[in-house]
Amino acid sequence: MGIIVQKYGGTSVGDVERIKNVADKVIKTFDQGNDVVVVLSAMSGVTNDLLRLANEASDNPDKRELDVLLSTGEQTTIALLAMILKSRNYKAVSLVGSQADIRTNNISGNARIMSIGSGSINQLLKDRNIVIVAGFQGYDVAGNITTLGRGGSDTSAVAIAAAIKADMCEIYTDVDGIYTTDPRICTKARKLEKISYDEMLEMSSLGAKVLQIRSVSFAKKYNVPIHVRSSFNEEKGTMVVSEDKGMESILVSGVALDRDQARVTIKKVPDIPGISARIFTPLAEGDVSVDMIIQNTRSDSRTDISFTVTKNDYKKALEISNRVADEIGASGVICADQIAKISVIGVGMKNHSGVAASMFQALADENINIRLIATSEIRISCMIEEKYAELAVRVLHDTFNLDKNEAIQS
Numbered sequence: 001m002g003i004i005v006q007k008y009g010g011t012s013v014g015d016v017e018r019i020k021n022v023a024d025k026v027i028k029t030f031d032q033g034n035d036v037v038v039v040l041s042a043m044s045g046v047t048n049d050l051l052r053l054a055n056e057a058s059d060n061p062d063k064r065e066l067d068v069l070l071s072t073g074e075q076t077t078i079a080l081l082a083m084i085l086k087s088r089n090y091k092a093v094s095l096v097g098s099q100a101d102i103r104t105n106n107i108s109g110n111a112r113i114m115s116i117g118s119g120s121i122n123q124l125l126k127d128r129n130i131v132i133v134a135g136f137q138g139y140d141v142a143g144n145i146t147t148l149g150r151g152g153s154d155t156s157a158v159a160i161a162a163a164i165k166a167d168m169c170e171i172y173t174d175v176d177g178i179y180t181t182d183p184r185i186c187t188k189a190r191k192l193e194k195i196s197y198d199e200m201l202e203m204s205s206l207g208a209k210v211l212q213i214r215s216v217s218f219a220k221k222y223n224v225p226i227h228v229r230s231s232f233n234e235e236k237g238t239m240v241v242s243e244d245k246g247m248e249s250i251l252v253s254g255v256a257l258d259r260d261q262a263r264v265t266i267k268k269v270p271d272i273p274g275i276s277a278r279i280f281t282p283l284a285e286g287d288v289s290v291d292m293i294i295q296n297t298r299s300d301s302r303t304d305i306s307f308t309v310t311k312n313d314y315k316k317a318l319e320i321s322n323r324v325a326d327e328i329g330a331s332g333v334i335c336a337d338q339i340a341k342i343s344v345i346g347v348g349m350k351n352h353s354g355v356a357a358s359m360f361q362a363l364a365d366e367n368i369n370i371r372l373i374a375t376s377e378i379r380i381s382c383m384i385e386e387k388y389a390e391l392a393v394r395v396l397h398d399t400f401n402l403d404k405n406e407a408i409q410s
């Protein structure tokens, strides 16, 4: 017996039949004597449909009103699940973000959770209600509805689990766990029994959307164990937990792919002190977040500076770069949006060299050109042409023997 938070993603609540399947799972957990809080996404496709409607209504939809609109997707599913549970004679209450007291900052469309007042949820649980909370939403200090960015229901679930000191946060989705890479791209992908918070943070930030990155940060900070599993079977999934000794013996534990990338290069920038600040300060002021940066020194005391941004920020980054290039006397700006970032991740890399060399050689053997490279203690990322992205995932998966249980040991 304990306190369990269960989050069901878009496919798992895709129609009323599936929501009835969710009800079965919730009831099973509840009948075992657990307190259950359920966090739901919108039905799959609904958030995109709402976004399309907003873009039909206005070229530049007002951000506050967009959040009012997008939050309705989750309001639909929580009400339907509550109805189903009540019709089966279970006590259930649905709560939108403000009713669950999920307070956020005021960044519309990408708000961060500041605090959760757990009083109302706790009281409802004490009275043996099944509490059903709308994911992806909260409210700001002025009472406006806010949303947490795409995939944000994961973060709602983990944050609630931390606030009510749940014993477990179960994330039910359309795959049966975390795999060594996206199983939809690589058929040899292998399900992991467990993965450390740090590796999962890297995987999420490098494109594996199976968990929203902020949900993993919350889980790490508050030590919430996450169990990622399928809503369509009873199989055990993958535990996301603190690092343990055994984990470090595995050199590479996953490959991630991020197609949401674009590159900007400012050509022949004068190679003098302060020049990078003159380029990157206006980008930061324009709210463009820059990922990888590379500077190529040339022989004529000029340098080419390239950087990457998300496709969403691409137009703005280009506008700002063109303006700055003029101001600093660079020769021009070139760009590419058909690129992708491919990364290998593993805590074992901390104590082992040679992973980068193997990665570069494997890509070279397939004639895949590497445009940019970035590394951290536990990952290596390369920017490549998008058309090679899936091939690169499969090649690297093979190179590091990720389909085998006994993956390369350090």
Ligand code: ADP
Pocket: 008, 009, 010, 011, 012, 041, 151, 172, 173, 174, 175, 177, 178, 179, 180, 181, 182, 183, 184, 207, 208, 209, 210, 211, 254
């Ligand atoms: P939900 O709607 O349940 O939140 P998402 O679509 O957000 O589900 O995330 C699940 C998807 O994440 C899977 O269908 C899979 O294609 C993708 N994915 C990417 N990388 C991985 C990985 N390493 N392991 C498992 N799934 C992954």
Ligand code: ASP
Pocket: 009, 010, 041, 042, 047, 048, 073, 135, 136, 149, 150, 151, 152, 153, 154
């Ligand atoms: N419905 C939102 C989205 O599609 C949030 C979520 O599903 O986590 O991004």
Ligand code: MG
Pocket: 009, 151, 154, 209, 210, 211, 212
């Ligand atoms: Mg998701």
